[in-house]
Amino acid sequence: MNKTQPYSLFSEFDINLFKAGKHYRLYEKLGAHLTEVDGIKGVYFAVWAPSAKAVSVIGDFNYWLEGEHPLFVRWDGSGIWEGFIPGVDKGTKYKYKIHSHHNDIKTEKADPFAFYCEKPPHTASVVWNMQHKWKDTRWMGSRSEKNRLDGPFSVYEVHLGSWRRAEGNRMLTYIELADELVAYVKEMNFTHVEFMPVMEYPYDPSWGYQLTGYFAPTSRFGKPEDFMVLVDKLHQAGIGVILDWVPSHFPSDAHGLGFFDGTHLYEHPDIRKGYHPDWKSLIFNYGRNEVRSFLISNAVFWLDKYHIDGLRVDAVASMLYLDYSRKEGEWEPNIYGGRENLETISFLKELNEEVYKNFEGVQTIAEESTSFPMVSRPTYIGGLGFGMKWMMGWMHDTLEYFKKEPIYRRHHQNDITFSMTYAFTENFMLPLSHDEVVYGKHSILGRMPGDEWQRFANLRLLYSFMFTHPGAKLLFMGGEFGQSGEWNFEQSLDWHLLEYDYHKGIKNTIQALNKLYRKQPALYEKQFTAEGFEWINYGDHENSVLSYIRKGNSPENRLIVVCNMTPVIRENYRIGLPSAGKLKEIFNSDDTAFGGSGVSNKRIKTENIAWNGREYSASLTLPPLGVVVFEVKNEVQDK
Structure with a gap:
């Protein structure tokens, strides 16, 4: 195997950003990168070790011997050691042997920027490049819609x-x-x-x-590109x-x-x-x-x-x-x-x-x-x-x-x-x-x-x-x-x-x-703002019942939610409502399909009876240990 050759992926601009703490794509520079130099294939290695007086790449390609493939320290005070090693290929296992100025200590470290690691309990890094043809264009193009806070x-x-x-x-x-x-x-x-x-x-x-491998999906479940497949399939x-x-x-x-x-x-x-x-x-x-x-x-x-x-x-x-x-x-x-x-x-x-x-x-x-x-x-x-x-x-x-x-x-x-x-x-x-x-x-x-x-x-x-x-x-x-x-x-x-x-x-x-x-x-439209929620009654301690309104952007988007926190069926339970109209039950946690007892409400018409500080109200049947959700249909909508 040929010895290490001087080579760098870092520009002066990269180094300045790194020193300033402003380089946010370091994975493109540090670590192990398959590349070709003067027509020869191999791997460029780069590691940050400012207190080292010597750094070697050790691995299965050189029998894990220190000093066989030393890296070169940069002249700019960045503390980065780097070099190109010809002949090293994808799948090569490696670590960095670091000889420190500090008390002459030697450490043997996995690559902090490795894209792939040996399966634990083994601890070596593995030279890798991630190759996957993504098929999630539709998701990525609509992600802002799917991932928004009002969704x-x-x-x-x-x-x-x-x-x-x-x-x-x-x-x-x-x-x-x-x-x-x-x-x-x-x-x-x-x-x-x-x-x-x-x-x-x-x-x-x-x-x-x-964590020990911040840039590597765990090899317990497969290779990096296999994890890409999982993400891709979820997106699709x-x-x-x-x-x-x-x-x-x-x-x-x-x-x-x-x-x-x-x-x-x-x-x-x-x-x-x-x-x-x-x-x-x-x-x-x-x-x-x-x-x-x-x-x-x-x-x-x-x-x-x-x-x-x-x-x-x-x-x-x-x-x-x-x-x-x-x-x-x-x-x-x-x-x-x-x-x-x-x-x-x-x-x-x-x-x-x-x-x-x-x-x-x-x-x-x-x-x-x-x-x-x-x-x-x-x-x-x-x-x-x-x-x-x-x-x-x-x-x-x-x-x-x-x-x-x-x-x-x-x-x-x-x-x-x-x-x-x-x-x-x-x-x-x-x-x-x-x-x-x-x-x-x-x-x-x-x-x-x-x-x-x-x-x-x-x-x-x-x-x-x-x-x-x-x-x-x-x-x-x-x-x-x-x-x-x-x-x-x-x-x-x-x-x-x-x-x-x-x-x-x-x-x-x-x-x-x-x-x-x-x-x-x-x-969901107003799930993070006070405009999306309104209590009907939070003070019915004796019956352990809560009732509230959830609201969307449109005035028509209103739901009435009533929670009965006890196993007692509550018939003729009256709640105040913001307007006249009809209530349609759209969810009931006591549904028999869920294992419940099947206590439910038919379509309910509001009454002109003041309740809970509101002009209108309706009388409901509350299932035991149940939540009932109603859509509100006002008189105009109903026609």
């Missing part, structure tokens, strides 16, 4: 390794998922899927949240793809980013900012320009090369606060004496500005659990610039409420209505995510009180309340058919439960709710 946004959260398994507990491949998962998501009427992290990670119990089926993205921390595995060149290169050198006590992991140095370029380039990479439609940014709260999970004396205030991490705030704003500027129709979503202001507001008015934020308060309060026996719910009406006091301070997504069905919390169904019928009725009630509450929706896999046990990442979901009518009824309920949500503009 339906119902997300199915998926852990690829445990959604469904083949015989012998074998995980499905990307290609198999491209058939089975796509068909299922389409059948269930979800608008989007969200994949828990697909970037390469070494440790299965981390569920993908401890009209389904958007969101990826969990983890810029908040990374593991200290020997082959990973930690202590990369014998120094704290990617992580903050101060343990108070660079070490995460909860997850025993390392925290990026958001104030270092080159690290910001690395992270923003990574976000851009998935949107660019894999046609991803959105990024759900993990653990934003842990990034925003210097005292997150730290005791007194374990953190240092910012320059103004506050607890906010100013470097993180600056980084997140820059990230969102770059994403929204360059990719039409995408969304970024913050998993942020505190009251930090303006997370989903534009940066030009002082916000962080995210498109949406998870509504963790709604999730917590709602699950706590539904755990209670219905007889006690009258004492907790404020818990279930409280979310509406702040529902429009952000663009909220309502999440019932994987975090809510692990570590002894029980499944969502497992939280529901009562006998078997009541437990399933309560679950239908919860989902119906969720889908008629303002905000986008997210449901973790298994929840859509009432998974009984907690989620176990080492095995398939309990699909056999669909042999039972009650579980089949939950599945039918979610199908119908997704269809209702997509069909009714009143449920």
